[in-house]
Amino acid sequence: MxxxxxxxxxxxxxxxxxxxxxxxxxxxxxxxxxxxxxxxxxxxxxxxxxxxxxxxxxxxxxxxxxxxxxxxxxxxxxxxxxxxxxxxxxxxxxxxxxxxxxxxxxxxxxxxxxxxxxxxxxxxxxxxxIEGAPVKIYTPEIISDLFNTLFHIETAGLFEYDLCPGNILVQKDRTVKLFDFGYMYPFSPLSEYNADGMELPLFHPVERFETRSFMQYLMDIEDEKDRAAALEEYRMEKELALEYYRRSLSWLRSNGADQAIINWKSDIVELWGKGLKNTAELENLYALESLRSYILDIHDDVGGRSCTAETLKKADRVISAFESGGAVLSSVPALSWGDENSGRAELIHKYRRLREKAVEYQISGR
Ligand SMILES: Nc1ncnc2c1ncn2[C@@H]1O[C@H](COP(=O)(O)OP(=O)(O)OP(=O)(O)O)[C@@H](O)[C@H]1O
Ligand SMILES: [Mg+2]
The missing domain is CATH 3.30.200.20 (Phosphorylase Kinase; domain 1)
Incomplete structure (x- = not known):
């Protein structure tokens, strides 16, 4: 079990x-x-x-x-x-x-x-x-305030899975409040990745924020402006995420966390550090992490039969990334749920079928 x-x-x-x-x-x-x-x-x-x-x-x-x-x-x-x-x-x-x-x-x-x-x-x-509103523009202040709260939640041994836009309010003083804990579960931060124990290293607080909120926000910026503008916002968020995980890593070390947890977090810190070295690396990391988040969203939306135009857009991006091949096909963190063991043709087929389901399960609005 x-x-x-x-x-x-x-x-x-x-x-x-x-x-x-x-x-x-x-x-x-x-x-x-x-x-x-x-x-x-x-x-x-x-x-x-x-x-x-x-x-x-x-x-x-x-x-x-x-x-x-x-x-x-x-x-x-x-x-x-x-x-x-x-x-x-x-x-x-x-x-x-x-x-x-x-x-x-x-x-x-x-x-x-x-x-x-x-x-x-x-x-x-x-x-x-809470006199607040959903976040419209993610400033560095808002993201670092959110990450600070997530650090304290994580080190207290709680893991929030549902950091969707409807569950984050920003107040007049630009500070963030969390208030919906229906899907926040206890875990042991020194010996477990998250509330799924050691089963799903894919899930971590920054990934939850990116998958449930930030990657959609960036996709909108790509549409309204361009990819370069989205990449700059991603760079800003990633720098703050790196700072957050360095803090978390040093907390893990000073509290005697298991080596497996330290290694897992160090790998993420290393991956992000490499991504922030230059724009080409950052592009690469954005491609991988956005794909990972789109894939998780597609599964969530299709599983919950609550798909939107955004689900289709994400499916299109995933399918075309698989069609063009390259690094994405052999990369963690983009692939999970058994996808990492599948070949290119199999992946294209699987996500085309999921897209068909997403067409079937459309609900209106986002
Ligand atoms: N303390 C609060 N102050 C101001 N607004 C709040 C507060 N708590 C909740 N809300 C508003 O009410 C909405 C619904 O609240 P909440 O997210 O807790 O429940 P829910 O979304 O119905 O639950 P679920 O996420 O399980 O569907 C929120 O999106 C938020 O806009
Ligand atoms: Mg809610």
Whole structure:
């Protein structure tokens, strides 16, 4: 049984036990708990209904002279796999983890939302409202603030898988806040790559950011401006990523991490260092890493039957990279999921078929 399966089973068992898990203090809220549990679109404290996600209904509340965010678990979670079914529990668990982490080191976790009150049994999570917006332009300040928060999350033994644009808010002072922990799981940073244990070295925090957000952002810049402009943004991000991983590597070394983890991280640092030597190397690294992220996105979108025009664009790029052959065919980190053992013709065939599926599974909008 894989690492993630063990975690899923433990969480499903916890859900079956009927036990509660809480964070924060309901008695400090300006709205009583019974009132909170009754909140719907018509409640006087509701300023806005933010939307109805697959896991929860989300509201903006006004009470006690300020705004709050209320996340109410849906009676039936619409993501039918175990990760979807356990995502609310998972988020409450993480809220509790951060409550303790913030008590020990508030400044390190300033980039993580506070929890006013959360309860699994009651199916609610109340947070102060974050006055922010999704990131439009990734400045160096925004990226380094995000990477600093990711460093503290990683060294606390938590791994965030879903760094998508909808889960990152930037505030007026240009600092970043994370607030959605449905897919953030515990791991042992000194002996494991991520929450999949030693099974999937492909996943690491910067890869998660690039795959879920940044590579799409760069693809848009390529369309709006050109590839050279995208490459400059990539260089900026990679320099900050290198700084982040050097810091992480030195933390691993001084905390006695396993050699396998140190080697893995050193290899990434070396790969990025080489990529930043000159523009030709950087082009090469961008080609490999963007391809890796497109491939992961295609699998995610097709698997979730939630494909868009962007999925097709990514599939086209992947297929044409395979058609033109070259370095990409023999390279880690571009290839994974068994692709590294496939020949060129096989890969072209596989991704053409995935593209056909992506045409079939189109949903509107991004
Ligand atoms: N504390 C907060 N302050 C301001 N806005 C928030 C806050 N929490 C959530 N939001 C907004 O509500 C939206 C939905 O919240 P969240 O991401 O937590 O749930 P979700 O996306 O429905 O869950 P899932 O990602 O599982 O679908 C966010 O994209 C964000 O815009
Ligand atoms: Mg979300």
């Amino acid at each position: 894989g690492h993630a399966d063990l975690r899923r089973n433990k969480q499903l068992e916890f859900l079956a036990s009927g036990n509660d898990i809480e964070a924060g203090d309901a008695s400090l809220l300006p709205i009583s708990l019974p009132e909170l549990l009754e909140v719907n679109e018509c409640s006087p404290c509701v300023e806005k209904r933010i939307g109805s996600g697959l896991t929860a209904d989300v509201f903006m509340l006004a009470a006690g002279g300020r705004r709050w965010n209320l996340k109410k678990k849906r009676a039936e979670i619409l993501v039918k796999n175990a990760d979807g079914q356990t995502s609310f529990l998972n988020e409450v668990q993480r809220r509790r983890d951060f409550e303790m982490l913030k008590k020990k080191n508030a400044s390190a976790y300033g980039g993580v939302v506070d929890t006013a009150y959360a309860s699994l049994k009651h199916g609610i999570i109340v947070s102060p409202w």
